[in-house]
Amino acid sequence: MMKSKWGLIITLTVVMLFTLAGCGKAEANTETTVETTLATQTTETVATETMATEAVASKLQKIKDKGTLVLGTSADYPPFEFHLEVDGKDTIVGFDIDIAQKIADSIGVKLEILDMKFDGLLPALTAGKIDLIVSGMTPTDERKQSVDFSIVYYEARQTMLVLSKDAADLNTIEAFDGKTLGVQKATIQEELAKTVFTNSKAKAIDKIPNLILELKTGKVDGLIIAEPVGKQYANANDDLALNGIDLGSEGGSAVAVQKDSGDFLDAINAAIQDMLDSGEMDQVISDAMLLSEGE
Ligand code: ARG
Numbered sequence: 001m002m003k004s005k006w007g008l009i010i011t012l013t014v015v016m017l018f019t020l021a022g023c024g025k026a027e028a029n030t031e032t033t034v035e036t037t038l039a040t041q042t043t044e045t046v047a048t049e050t051m052a053t054e055a056v057a058s059k060l061q062k063i064k065d066k067g068t069l070v071l072g073t074s075a076d077y078p079p080f081e082f083h084l085e086v087d088g089k090d091t092i093v094g095f096d097i098d099i100a101q102k103i104a105d106s107i108g109v110k111l112e113i114l115d116m117k118f119d120g121l122l123p124a125l126t127a128g129k130i131d132l133i134v135s136g137m138t139p140t141d142e143r144k145q146s147v148d149f150s151i152v153y154y155e156a157r158q159t160m161l162v163l164s165k166d167a168a169d170l171n172t173i174e175a176f177d178g179k180t181l182g183v184q185k186a187t188i189q190e191e192l193a194k195t196v197f198t199n200s201k202a203k204a205i206d207k208i209p210n211l212i213l214e215l216k217t218g219k220v221d222g223l224i225i226a227e228p229v230g231k232q233y234a235n236a237n238d239d240l241a242l243n244g245i246d247l248g249s250e251g252g253s254a255v256a257v258q259k260d261s262g263d264f265l266d267a268i269n270a271a272i273q274d275m276l277d278s279g280e281m282d283q284v285i286s287d288a289m290l291l292s293e294g295e
Pocket of ligand 1: 073074075080081136189
């Protein structure tokens with residue numbers, strides 16, 4: 001912009017000088033210069049417009065070109081996503097994985113799964129290390145400032161996991177006054193501990209199995225957890241139980257993608273809507289529950 005402006009000023013000065021000098025030959029040369037400048041400007045404008053259109057349309061195309069959809073998830077969350085030995089091999093399964101597989105199939109690419117800490121998922125997505133998060137993630141307003149979300153595919157309530165021997169006593173918010181709660185780091189449960197359990201301490205830990213250990217060893221007195229997840233852990237551990245407290249809805253689960261993902265987010269929503277309409281969603285959820293109970 002600066003260049004062409006200066007070019008124009010110099011050109012005009014040259015035109016004026018030569019016009020004053022009455023030199024016809026130089027004037028012809030000057031005209032050529034002006035035309036070149038204009039031509040360059042037009043090309044630049046066209047190039048910028050083409051790039052902008054490509055950036056919007058290319059998200060889905062980029063994934064197709066890559067041939068793989070990279071999923072980020074925190075596989076400590078049965079029945080959403082968890083580790084299971086399948087034919088002697090450690091495998092990540094669960095209904096979030098089925099949803100991600102469905103999305104990959106609808107795009108026509110392979111699914112690659114990266115198991116991470118829950119608090120590492122959003123940074124990995126914004127940095128472009130993963131293409132999407134399917135991890136029972138709640139679409140909160142705070143998160144919406146940095147990423148976009150699909151439609152909600154599942155809703156759960158929140159409750160608490162305690163030692164079985166405490167289940168009858170530790171079952172109100174006040175019962176935890178002066179006690180310590182365990183929550184997964186960077187989750188809405190961590191938020192809930194601060195806002196609802198104002199007289200309790202909260203300990204935030206990155207992976208749920210580590211929280212379970214804290215509970216079993218008495219370092220924390222209860223875990224705030226989504227009800228279906230707590231149920232799976234209670235089933236798998238005789239010394240743990242849900243205390244029956246209802247801490248409200250956890251706001252639903254949705255798929256997260258980078259902002260302005262355009263046609264990629266459209267494809268995700270279409271796959272989810274299809275699963276909801278056809279009954280496949282209910283099916284993968286109940287299959288995953290059976291699978292994690294059978295562990
Ligand atoms: N729904 C909660 C949130 O979005 C917890 C999700 C935890 N997910 C997991 N895979 N550990 O904050």
